[in-house]
Amino acid sequence: MIQGEDFWNLIEHKLLERKMSFGELSIKILKNGNDGQIYDKRAKNLYPSIKTLKRLSFLFTDDELYLICRGNEKSGYDNYALTLHPSKELIQKQRLRRKLQRAISFL
DSSP states (O other): OOOHHHHHHHHHHHHHHHTOOHHHHHHHHHTTSOOTTHHHHHHTTOOOOHHHHHHGGGGSOHHHHHHHHHTOOOHHHHHHHHTSOOOHHHHHHHHHHHHHHHHHHHO
């Protein structure tokens, strides 16, 4: 699961890979309307809204978006995670993790 602070570090890493600045990203998001107060959320290490996360989807794979959504407790993120198509490897990894948690709690 990806937490708030890790989310912003991941975005900065993805922007470096694409040789973009955070300002260019904000401008790209603003082309579609509201930026979702992305600077305030970044300063407070909070997740962006689902609407903004959908606009940021060009930076991430479905697996990464799935982990981001699972890291947030808000119900809207769960609904968005259901629309994604994570890889079979990620699904198997999640199942194994849950099996291990059940086995540990059983002891």
